[in-house]
Amino acid sequence: xxxxxxxxxxxxxxxxxxxxxxxxxxxxxxxxxxxxxxxxxxxxxxxxxxxxxxxxxxxxxxxxxxxxxxxxxxxxxxxxxxxxxxxxxxxxxxxxxxxxxxxxxxxxxxxxxxxxxxxxxxxxxxxxxxxxxxxxxxxxxxxxxxxxxxxxxxxxxxxxxxxxxxxxxxxx
Amino acid sequence: xxxxxxxxxxxxxxxxxxxxxxxxxxxxxxxxxxxxxxxxxxxxxxxxxxxxxxxxxxxxxxxxxxxxxxxxxxxxxxxxxxxxxxxxxxxxxxxxxxxxxxxxxxxxxxxxxxxxxxxxxxxxxxxxxxxxxxxxxxxxxxxxxxxxxxxxxxxxxxxxxxxxxxxxxxxxxxxxxxxxxxxxxxxxxxxxxxxxxxxxxxxxxxxxxxxxxxxxxxxxxxxxxxxxxxxxxxxxxxxxxxxxxxxxxxxxxxxxxxxxxxxxxxxxxxxxxxxxxxxxxxxxxxxxxxxxxxxxxxxxxxxxxxxxxxxxxxxxxxxxxxxxxxxxxxxxxxxxxxxxxxxxxxxxxxxxxxxxxxxxxxxxxxxxxxxxxxxxxxxxxxxxxxxxxxxxxxxxxxxxxxxxxxxxxxxxxxxxxxxxxxxxxxxxxxxxx
Numbered sequence: 001x002x003x004x005x006x007x008x009x010x011x012x013x014x015x016x017x018x019x020x021x022x023x024x025x026x027x028x029x030x031x032x033x034x035x036x037x038x039x040x041x042x043x044x045x046x047x048x049x050x051x052x053x054x055x056x057x058x059x060x061x062x063x064x065x066x067x068x069x070x071x072x073x074x075x076x077x078x079x080x081x082x083x084x085x086x087x088x089x090x091x092x093x094x095x096x097x098x099x100x101x102x103x104x105x106x107x108x109x110x111x112x113x114x115x116x117x118x119x120x121x122x123x124x125x126x127x128x129x130x131x132x133x134x135x136x137x138x139x140x141x142x143x144x145x146x147x148x149x150x151x152x153x154x155x156x157x158x159x160x161x162x163x164x165x166x167x168x169x170x171x172x
Numbered sequence: 173x174x175x176x177x178x179x180x181x182x183x184x185x186x187x188x189x190x191x192x193x194x195x196x197x198x199x200x201x202x203x204x205x206x207x208x209x210x211x212x213x214x215x216x217x218x219x220x221x222x223x224x225x226x227x228x229x230x231x232x233x234x235x236x237x238x239x240x241x242x243x244x245x246x247x248x249x250x251x252x253x254x255x256x257x258x259x260x261x262x263x264x265x266x267x268x269x270x271x272x273x274x275x276x277x278x279x280x281x282x283x284x285x286x287x288x289x290x291x292x293x294x295x296x297x298x299x300x301x302x303x304x305x306x307x308x309x310x311x312x313x314x315x316x317x318x319x320x321x322x323x324x325x326x327x328x329x330x331x332x333x334x335x336x337x338x339x340x341x342x343x344x345x346x347x348x349x350x351x352x353x354x355x356x357x358x359x360x361x362x363x364x365x366x367x368x369x370x371x372x373x374x375x376x377x378x379x380x381x382x383x384x385x386x387x388x389x390x391x392x393x394x395x396x397x398x399x400x401x402x403x404x405x406x407x408x409x410x411x412x413x414x415x416x417x418x419x420x421x422x423x424x425x426x427x428x429x430x431x432x433x434x435x436x437x438x439x440x441x442x443x444x445x446x447x448x449x450x451x452x453x454x455x456x457x458x459x460x461x462x463x464x465x466x467x468x469x470x471x472x473x474x475x476x477x478x479x480x481x482x483x484x485x486x487x488x489x490x491x492x493x494x495x496x497x498x499x500x501x502x503x504x505x506x507x508x509x510x511x512x513x514x515x516x517x518x519x520x521x522x523x524x525x526x527x528x529x530x531x532x533x534x535x536x537x538x539x540x541x542x543x544x545x546x547x548x549x550x551x552x553x554x555x556x557x558x559x560x561x562x563x564x565x566x567x568x569x570x571x572x573x574x575x576x577x578x579x580x581x582x583x584x585x586x587x588x589x590x591x592x593x594x595x596x597x598x599x600x601x602x603x604x605x
Binding site for chain 1: 189210211212213214215217218230233234235236237239276280284294295296297301311315316318319322332333334428578581
């Protein structure tokens with residue numbers, strides 16, 4: 001079980017403490033995650049603590065996470081600050097889905113050209129403090145693993161989850 | 173609460189990000205802002221200049237959970253702009269895909285998001301592990317229901333989210349019809365579970381009586397999510413291509429999404445399962461109608477919590493409709509027609525799980541997208557949600573602040589809003605600036 005600088009040491013094997021977060025995207029991977037619960041709910045409930053997952057619960061806490069799964073691209077400084085806070089509170093971060101891993105398709109606006117188009121979107125960009133460019137996750141924080149796909153590849157997700165369960169000696 | 177502010181930064185157990193800000197002075201709500209907080213992705217701008225085949229799979233990415241609705245609305249709009257013929261077999265297969273999509277989507281909302289509210293819990297994760305506990309039984313029902321919905325969509329459309337086979341004019345790949353008997357049996361097995369949910373949500377005595385018009389797509393003789401005319405509770409009806417003229421856009425400066433009111437009366441309205449059940453219950457599948465007869469008496473209803481009951485009945489409707497289709501369909505080999513693109517305008521309107529969804533395409537002489545417009549259900553419901561919340565707060569300001577927050581979240585969840593859908597477009601009426 002890894003003891004990382006800045007995190008309380010972990011000696012007793014218990015549940016893997018995870019968070020599931022969404023930023024700018026269509027949340028298709030979140031929906032797939034809820035679909036995976038069809039098969040894995042009973043098993044995961046024994047070995048995983050979903051400490052933060054707005055799709056599942058109201059009382060969320062992002063501190064002391066072993067793994068943060070983060071879906072979506074980053075559109076603003078507000079989102080960047082939030083994702084940096086998640087990074088500070090997580091031993092490992094996994095980028096989930098195409099928007100987090102590559103920026104696209106949420107970053108489609110980065111390719112927009114032409115003064116008319118820019119003027120049309122300017123109101124939103126300034127009124128809601130958008131960043132000039134949409135960023136993929138590893139442009140904002142350190143990312144330890146990626147589960148690419150639109151939506152995420154569930155086999156890779158399950159293998160990645162397995163990897164962290166093993167890393168934290170939480171398995172079977 | 174006599175005076176002060178009540179803020180909910182991130183409403184949970186909904187699709188996407190939203191918040192609420194309420195200002196109270198002298199025992200009265202002086203300001204209420206229901207804020208759609210997802211950042212826009214400007215997809216209707218991004219499709220400009222692109223060729224037609226690329227549009228439906230791209231716009232499917234507007235929303236993960238509503239992806240089939242956007243895919244089908246986009247395909248329908250393009251087909252109408254190009255006068256593309258669509259076979260009866262294709263329409264039946266689309267209905268089948270849509271039924272499976274509704275089963276999965278409604279089940280997610282009802283069991284994962286609303287069920288804890290009914291049980292007085294924060295989350296499905298708090299449901300006891302006891303197999304005899306009703307919450308446990310219902311939750312495990314949901315796993316079976318969602319799985320069959322997802323598997324059926326995958327078998328016919330290639331995937332339940334961002335499906336690759338449906339395309340302009342038909343399907344890129346047809347299913348093997350040998351799978352139908354097995355799926356019919358699985359759907360049949362789900363019926364008792366869904367009936368249990370219908371009773372459960374009917375027994376939930378929660379109530380918020382509201383007052384607005386309702387609007388949905390209405391087929392001549394069946395409960396249909398894809399075909400029909402648009403009707404409202406006053407009996408006014410318009411063809412799909414006239415839908416945009418029916419509405420007036422309202423820019424909501426604090427929200428990432430615009431709102432809508434009727435263009436003639438300037439009144440707000442509601443779309444979604446409650447609207448459909450209020451206006452279309454006489455068109456339900458005969459089996460659904462027979463087995464849900466006691467609950468159909470709840471409709472027409474102005475209780476927003478009956479949106480959940482309407483969704484549960486729609487799950488059964490989709491099961492019965494899918495069984496009927498699979499019993500009667502005989503697949504023959506068909507290929508989507510190949511046509512060189514031409515200039516034209518087309519509108520596609522479908523009922524997404526959360527309500528009426530509108531796509532409009534304008535194609536230029538080069539066969540590329542000149543303009544694209546999308547109106548989603550959550551944007552249409554946004555003004556109603558705000559009005560209903562204001563009503564609730566004004567009637568309950570004597571209650572504890574935490575209770576008010578919790579109840580507000582429950583009301584918002586009952587609408588089943590989808591913020592991802594609501595924030596993908598550029599919707600500023602610059603001519604009115």
